[in-house]
Amino acid sequence: MTTTTIVKAPSTTPAPSATAARSGGVATGTKIRVHALRYNPQEPGSVPRMQTYELEQSEGMTLFIALNEIRETQDPTLQFDFVCRAGICGSCAMMVNGRPTLACRTLTRDVGPDITLAPLPVFELIGDLSVNTGKWMRGTSERLQAWLHGDAKARDINRLEERMEPELAEQLNELDRCVECGCCVASCGTARMRPDFVGAVGMAKIARFRLDPRDKRTDDDYYELVGTDDGVFGCMSLLACHDVCPKDLPLQTQIAFLRRKMAGKGWA
Amino acid sequence: MKVVYTDVLVIGGGLAGLRLAIAAKRRGHDALILSLVPPKRSHSKAAQGGMQASLGNVIKGQGDNEDVHFEDTVRGSDWGADQEVVRMFVNTAPKAVRELAAWGVPWSRVRRGDRTVVINGQKVTITERDEAHGLVAQRDFGGTKKWRTCYVSDCTGHAMLQAVGDQAIAASIPVHERTEALALIHDGGRCYGAVVRDLVTGALSAYVAKATAITTGGAGRLYRVTTNAVICEGIGHAIALETGVAALGNMEAVQFHPTGIFPAGILVTEGCRGDGGLLKDADGHRFMPDYEPEKKELASRDVVSRRMEEHIAKGKGVKSRFGEHIWLDITLLGEHHIRHNLREVFEICHYFLGVDPVKEMIPVRPAQHYTMGGVRTKPTGESPTLKGLFSAGEAACWDMHGFNRLGGNSVAETVVAGMIVGEYVADFCDRSENDVSIPTGVVRGFLEREQAKLDRLVHGGGTEDAAAIRARMQEIMTAKVGIFRRGKDLEEAVDELQKLLVRSRSIGLRSRVPGPNPELVIAYRTQKMLKLALTVAYGALTRTESRGAHFREDHPRRNDVQWLKRTLATWKNETDTLPALDYEPLDVRRMELPPGWRGYGAKDYADHPDTAARQAEVDAIKEKHEDRFERQRALMPYAHLLPKRLQGRNERIDERFPPAEPNGTPESEFAWESE
Ligand SMILES: Cc1cc2nc3c(=O)[nH]c(=O)nc-3n(C[C@H](O)[C@H](O)[C@H](O)COP(=O)(O)OP(=O)(O)OC[C@H]3O[C@@H](n4cnc5c(N)ncnc54)[C@H](O)[C@@H]3O)c2cc1C
Ligand code: SF4
Ligand code: SF4
Ligand code: FES
Numbered sequence: 001m002t003t004t005t006i007v008k009a010p011s012t013t014p015a016p017s018a019t020a021a022r023s024g025g026v027a028t029g030t031k032i033r034v035h036a037l038r039y040n041p042q043e044p045g046s047v048p049r050m051q052t053y054e055l056e057q058s059e060g061m062t063l064f065i066a067l068n069e070i071r072e073t074q075d076p077t078l079q080f081d082f083v084c085r086a087g088i089c090g091s092c093a094m095m096v097n098g099r100p101t102l103a104c105r106t107l108t109r110d111v112g113p114d115i116t117l118a119p120l121p122v123f124e125l126i127g128d129l130s131v132n133t134g135k136w137m138r139g140t141s142e143r144l145q146a147w148l149h150g151d152a153k154a155r156d157i158n159r160l161e162e163r164m165e166p167e168l169a170e171q172l173n174e175l176d177r178c179v180e181c182g183c184c185v186a187s188c189g190t191a192r193m194r195p196d197f198v199g200a201v202g203m204a205k206i207a208r209f210r211l212d213p214r215d216k217r218t219d220d221d222y223y224e225l226v227g228t229d230d231g232v233f234g235c236m237s238l239l240a241c242h243d244v245c246p247k248d249l250p251l252q253t254q255i256a257f258l259r260r261k262m263a264g265k266g267w268a
Numbered sequence: 269m270k271v272v273y274t275d276v277l278v279i280g281g282g283l284a285g286l287r288l289a290i291a292a293k294r295r296g297h298d299a300l301i302l303s304l305v306p307p308k309r310s311h312s313k314a315a316q317g318g319m320q321a322s323l324g325n326v327i328k329g330q331g332d333n334e335d336v337h338f339e340d341t342v343r344g345s346d347w348g349a350d351q352e353v354v355r356m357f358v359n360t361a362p363k364a365v366r367e368l369a370a371w372g373v374p375w376s377r378v379r380r381g382d383r384t385v386v387i388n389g390q391k392v393t394i395t396e397r398d399e400a401h402g403l404v405a406q407r408d409f410g411g412t413k414k415w416r417t418c419y420v421s422d423c424t425g426h427a428m429l430q431a432v433g434d435q436a437i438a439a440s441i442p443v444h445e446r447t448e449a450l451a452l453i454h455d456g457g458r459c460y461g462a463v464v465r466d467l468v469t470g471a472l473s474a475y476v477a478k479a480t481a482i483t484t485g486g487a488g489r490l491y492r493v494t495t496n497a498v499i500c501e502g503i504g505h506a507i508a509l510e511t512g513v514a515a516l517g518n519m520e521a522v523q524f525h526p527t528g529i530f531p532a533g534i535l536v537t538e539g540c541r542g543d544g545g546l547l548k549d550a551d552g553h554r555f556m557p558d559y560e561p562e563k564k565e566l567a568s569r570d571v572v573s574r575r576m577e578e579h580i581a582k583g584k585g586v587k588s589r590f591g592e593h594i595w596l597d598i599t600l601l602g603e604h605h606i607r608h609n610l611r612e613v614f615e616i617c618h619y620f621l622g623v624d625p626v627k628e629m630i631p632v633r634p635a636q637h638y639t640m641g642g643v644r645t646k647p648t649g650e651s652p653t654l655k656g657l658f659s660a661g662e663a664a665c666w667d668m669h670g671f672n673r674l675g676g677n678s679v680a681e682t683v684v685a686g687m688i689v690g691e692y693v694a695d696f697c698d699r700s701e702n703d704v705s706i707p708t709g710v711v712r713g714f715l716e717r718e719q720a721k722l723d724r725l726v727h728g729g730g731t732e733d734a735a736a737i738r739a740r741m742q743e744i745m746t747a748k749v750g751i752f753r754r755g756k757d758l759e760e761a762v763d764e765l766q767k768l769l770v771r772s773r774s775i776g777l778r779s780r781v782p783g784p785n786p787e788l789v790i791a792y793r794t795q796k797m798l799k800l801a802l803t804v805a806y807g808a809l810t811r812t813e814s815r816g817a818h819f820r821e822d823h824p825r826r827n828d829v830q831w832l833k834r835t836l837a838t839w840k841n842e843t844d845t846l847p848a849l850d851y852e853p854l855d856v857r858r859m860e861l862p863p864g865w866r867g868y869g870a871k872d873y874a875d876h877p878d879t880a881a882r883q884a885e886v887d888a889i890k891e892k893h894e895d896r897f898e899r900q901r902a903l904m905p906y907a908h909l910l911p912k913r914l915q916g917r918n919e920r921i922d923e924r925f926p927p928a929e930p931n932g933t934p935e936s937e938f939a940w941e942s943e
Contacts, residue, residue: 076790081305086616161366212372
């Protein structure tokens with residue numbers, strides 16, 4: 001039943017195989033093979049390797065269902081991170097056939113029958129498919145002071161709230177939808193080279209607060225935070241990030257906008 | 269022995285835990301948060317629909333205020349709630365929305381003028397007031413008289429968690445991510461912190477604190493079909509239960525949400541129905557008006573879920589290869605609305621069902637959704653029996669939801685309870701008599717005990733399979749302790765769960781890998797979850813009435829004569845297979861809203877002997893007072909239960925405050941006079 005073979009880790013990750021096949025390439029009942037990168041840093045002598053699990057494609061099977069089935073019936077040691085299993089929390093990003101994406105909302109019929117899974121690069125590896133995006137995100141938030149800097153004098157919360165144009169609220173929400181999944185960072189050439197690069201997620205956060213009239217910081221303040229090679233000037237604008245963001249954040253326009261603004265500051 | 273010291277140990281980094289930690293930190297106490305996952309991935313993230321607060325900005329919310337919110341919540345609870353706590357809550361909810369607005373939540377806003385909405389299946393034009401323009405908007409939700417649910421498109425929980433999480437970072441509150449509290453450290457009726465497992469290395473350490481708060485969310489994973497995240501396993505509930513000192517309240521009160529997508533159980537928000545979506549059967553017939561002519565699709569969740577199952581039982585369900593379901597039809601809301609205001613719903617349908625909700629109907633069926641029961645606390649959030657242990661949010665039985673929580677009242681509870689309980693935690697830490705002096709021997713004892721339990725699982729040679737036991741437990745809970753409950757089923761459930769609990773004591777592992785070891789995690793959690801499952805099932809078996817979400821086919825009436833009381837469960841000995849049940853009566857003579865008919869669902873209940881007298885008293889008091897604040901105070905004073913800074917009134921468009929004095933402190937001006 002269980003075919004567990006150990007294969008050599010591929011030196012380059014294969015290109016996305018069947019990402020276009022929305023309506024489904026793999027028929028229910030046929031075999032699919034999950035090739036997962038295995039490595040447990042806590043285990044002395046563990047070395048990175050690929051391991052293959054074979055299972056049967058079922059109706060509506062997602063990678064969440066497939067990986068849990070593997071863990072329950074074939075290999076209880078396999079590590080991965082799912083929380084909401086609904087594409088909402090950003091926990092489960094991994095490389096699926098070489099492309100960073102949310103595993104829980106990936107249907108196996110769209111990416112099979114051979115599915116290669118690897119942990120996101122850039123982030124600290126916890127084990128197998130699990131990486132420490134949380135630590136990276138908190139560190140970046142701290143460095144970028146990515147929280148709303150409101151009025152020093154606290155508003156009276158008994159009184160009517162400050163008004164905001166409905167359109168602006170919608171625009172803010174658009175930029176606020178980031179789930180800190182790390183896909184943009186995993187796809188980013190600069191992030192792989194520069195450990196402190198803030199990534200598209202960092203720039204999007206700054207763009208979000210900049211747009212928010214409740215945040216009292218000025219462009220000079222933002223320049224201090226992202227007007228560096230670890231910020232907008234490190235970005236090569238190749239926009240791999242934009243293509244992989246599972247929440248469709250308008251990263252392209254935001255990065256371009258921020259670069260223009262900050263470049264203006266730099267010359268001033 | 270690794271020991272970490274802090275003032276406030278917050279177990280759980282969801283909305284409740286984060287807000288509570290911020291409150292304590294602002295009062296000068298060090299707070300440290302433990303979380304299984306990065307806090308912004310907590311399940312609060314998944315709240316789509318919104319947060320109730322009686323701002324009354326939209327025209328359909330005009331006239332809303334604390335009094336209306338109070339009555340809706342108490343009716344929703346089927347009179348199981350603590351009415352004083354509900355009062356504390358409804359007064360603080362508007363403040364919480366406004367605080368969150370100041371922290372950056374991009375609340376959806378009111379636009380002046382005409383707009384088209386769908387009400388009762390009809391397109392209707394409503395006109396928003398000029399003076400409401402730009403204020404926080406509200407939408408309709410089940411079980412409410414007014415449109416009261418504030419929202420951010422349909423990712424409200426996400427936006428709230430983002431803002432509150434950011435504020436916790438701003439306040440430099442450390443979060444120890446990927447850690448799990450396995451046991452509370454306690455001695456002589458005082459809680460001193462927790463034994464904690466590192467989910468990266470697998471190592472145990474002790475966290476010692478003056479005050480410990482359980483904010484670990486719900487326990488949906490006791491069930492096979494649930495809207496809850498995979499981490500909602502009730503471990504926080506279980507470690508409180510395992511003290512044998514702290515009690516869990518009303519664990520049999522479990523809410524089922526009408527619209528989990530079928531069969532995965534992923535939620536599509538109540539906002540779908542609030543915004544005008546309809547439930548239809550196999551014939552395409554809209555059946556809810558047949559059962560609930562008044563509230564229709566928007567009766568409270570327990571009622572709608574039961575009506576759906578009842579309709580399926582009549583043979584009207586839609587047959588599919590996975591079983592039967594009902595249709596949720598939101599096509600009438602139109603593409604723009606669905607893609608803007610229900611975007612998360614659109615994505616979920618697209619990715620998980622391959623359905624386009626603009627054109628097609630969504631297959632749904634009720635799924636476990638919310639844990640009303642939890643760690644029993646006083647209005648301050650502290651356990652009445654285990655000093656220094658606090659709880660807030662879904663993990664707590666503070667008890668503002670009683671036997672059924674209204675949609676939108678839960679994320680509201682998380683931040684409101686965080687604000688209130690956080691202040692009381694700070695008060696507790698302020699008092700020098702609460703300084704910690706615990707012998708290291710006690711700490712070591714707890715640490716060694718927990719290590720020994722894990723070692724037994726790994727090396728004890730047990731043969732039982734944890735995953736199989738858990739799957740069976742979830743099956744039993746879904747089949748026999750679900751929406752419709754019968755004495756016979758419940759007896760069988762309790763019986764089999766006890767056997768599973770005994771078997772779980774001989775779980776063995778197939779692997780011994782160092783590090784977190786996912787198999788070990790499943791093993792120890794399953795042992796704890798079985799105790800909780802038994803607490804739910806046994807409580808349900810014992811409660812021979814129907815109230816809110818607890819529905820007994822063999823006892824369909826609400827029975828205030830015998831059951832107007834809260835279940836309190838404790839687990840006395842590790843070797844027991846059942847909790848000890850105790851009951852805490854609710855005092856009708858002190859209720860602001862004496863028990864009656866909810867306005868939806870069955871009109872069938874047995875009155876408490878005190879109800880008639882109290883109702884007469886209430887009516888007389890209401891006659892006497894014109895002013896709603898005076899009237900309320902005469903009925904049931906509660907302001908003294910709130911921290912001083914949260915006692916103020918709430919301004920509304922229709923209840924304007926005089927302009928603020930330039931240097932005045934408006935809060936104190938409008939504070940309640942002390943009782
Ligand atoms: C799909 C869905 C949609 C919902 N929509 C709405 C809505 O629209 N409106 C509404 O009012 N309510 C809604 N609810 C309910 C509401 O979201 C939750 O009740 C609420 O967010 C719970 O918040 P919390 O802070 O109590 O817990 P959670 O947000 O669940 O956080 C629990 C925290 O505890 C941590 N934790 C758990 N156990 C341990 C342990 N042993 N050790 C250490 N840490 C631990 C977790 O890591 C997590 O950080 C919804 C619920 C679901 C499931
Ligand atoms: S555009 Fe910038 S942030 Fe995006 S992937 Fe390229 S370098 Fe990285
Ligand atoms: S910007 Fe997009 S890809 Fe990047 S972390 Fe946020 S949601 Fe993920
Ligand atoms: S598990 Fe939450 S996004 Fe995949």
